[in-house]
Amino acid sequence: MAAKPIRNYIPPALIALNTLLVAENWYLRPQSAGAWFVVLLLLIGMTLALVLVSREPKEEAARRDTGGSVRSGIVTAGLILVISLGAKLAVALGAVHYGDIALRATMAIVGAFLAVTGNAIPKTLTPLAALHCDPAKVQAVQRLAGWIWALAGLAVAIAWLTLPINLAEAMSFLLLPSAILVTVGQAVWLRRAKPSAL
Amino acid sequence: MNSVFKALSDPTRRRVLQLLRKRPMSAGELSDHFAVSKPTMSAHFSVLQNAGLIEAEKNGRTIVYRLKMSVLEETLLAFAQTVGWDMKAQGGARRAALKSGTRLRPLKQEG
Numbered sequence: 001m002a003a004k005p006i007r008n009y010i011p012p013a014l015i016a017l018n019t020l021l022v023a024e025n026w027y028l029r030p031q032s033a034g035a036w037f038v039v040l041l042l043l044i045g046m047t048l049a050l051v052l053v054s055r056e057p058k059e060e061a062a063r064r065d066t067g068g069s070v071r072s073g074i075v076t077a078g079l080i081l082v083i084s085l086g087a088k089l090a091v092a093l094g095a096v097h098y099g100d101i102a103l104r105a106t107m108a109i110v111g112a113f114l115a116v117t118g119n120a121i122p123k124t125l126t127p128l129a130a131l132h133c134d135p136a137k138v139q140a141v142q143r144l145a146g147w148i149w150a151l152a153g154l155a156v157a158i159a160w161l162t163l164p165i166n167l168a169e170a171m172s173f174l175l176l177p178s179a180i181l182v183t184v185g186q187a188v189w190l191r192r193a194k195p196s197a198l
Numbered sequence: 199m200n201s202v203f204k205a206l207s208d209p210t211r212r213r214v215l216q217l218l219r220k221r222p223m224s225a226g227e228l229s230d231h232f233a234v235s236k237p238t239m240s241a242h243f244s245v246l247q248n249a250g251l252i253e254a255e256k257n258g259r260t261i262v263y264r265l266k267m268s269v270l271e272e273t274l275l276a277f278a279q280t281v282g283w284d285m286k287a288q289g290g291a292r293r294a295a296l297k298s299g300t301r302l303r304p305l306k307q308e309g
Contacts, residue, residue: 119269128222128255128262136221139265143219143272150269 011050011071014078018043021085028092039081046074080109104160107172111157114176118149133190141186152179202271205249206278210234211242215265215275218252222264 022043026036053067087102098104122142128135152175159168205211214228229239243263246252253266267275 121269122272123250123266123268125253125264125266128257128264135264139222143265146269147272 008071011046011074011078014075014082015043015046015050018078018081018085021082021089025085025089025092028089039085042077042081046077050074076113080106080113083109100165103165104168107160107168108157111153111155111160114153115150115157116153118146118151118153121146121149137190141190144186145183148179148182152176201245201249202251202274205245205251206275208242208245211246212275212279214242214246214263215251215267216279218263218265222262224257224260224262226260228263 018039022036022039026033029036049070053070056066084102084106087096087105090096091098091101122139122145124142126138131138155175156172159171163171206215210232213231217223217228217231225239225243228243229236232239234242243252243254247254251265251267251271253264255262255264
């Protein structure tokens with residue numbers, strides 16, 4: 001029997017590590033039981049998704065696609081949780097004296113995640129035959145969306161790492177809804193545009 | 199990443215990317231912008247494709263090239279354009295031409 005690649009062990013390892021961190025946090029700060037319970041439910045959901053993916057029928061190509069994207073989603077979410085739960089635990093144990101470090105770390109990671117996702121938007125291409133709009137316009141929209149999300153994500157991450165909390169909050173509330181509005185506006189404009197042959 | 203730097207180090211390939219920024223184009227349309235033989239152009243296209251900066255798609259009897267650059271790669275392209283990574287460009291194009299067995303002609307000046 002062939003050995004499984006090491007990347008297959010990363011999602012369950014992250015789930016296990018997060019479970020330990022939640023248990024430790026719950027023990028040290030029982031007054032926030034509601035929050036820890038929600039995180040625990042999220043971890044159970046991630047475990048269920050992982051089990052479902054590994055039990056899928058062996059239609060190789062389809063399975064690899066679904067399994068790969070579910071696993072990478074679990075790894076991303078798991079890393080975000082590990083950092084924020086780790087920071088909370090460090091504060092609770094008195095190892096770190098900045099009370100807002102968990103919030104700052106979580107928001108900076110969310111910003112970095114948005115920047116990385118935005119960076120990849122122009123690289124996801126739909127086959128020309130499947131497009132119902134002008135390919136030039138689709139490309140323009142994807143490029144602009146990529147730039148908007150990459151820059152907004154980067155700005156949010158930097159703001160949460162450097163600015164005072166209230167300023168960082170204000171910046172996030174200004175940047176992220178604006179990025180959503182512009183992206184949705186572009187999609188509506190693209191839908192209204194008449195299709196044209198290449 | 200090395201293949202991306204290699205692809206961006208040639209002015210012809212950078213110009214191809216700039217043209218594709220406007221819209222997807224067929225191989226013929228792109229070649230019309232350059233005074234370079236078709237095999238040399240195909241060598242340039244394959245370098246760009248191997249770097250994952252463009253994608254080729256068959257549309258009937260023509261091959262349509264589309265831009266496939268991430269935001270970071272576009273930033274690198276703009277940087278290369280500004281700084282002018284031309285050091286190995288002539289050598290790179292010459293190697294591409296040698297591979298395809300054609301002789302290089304000087305580039306057409308574009309407005």
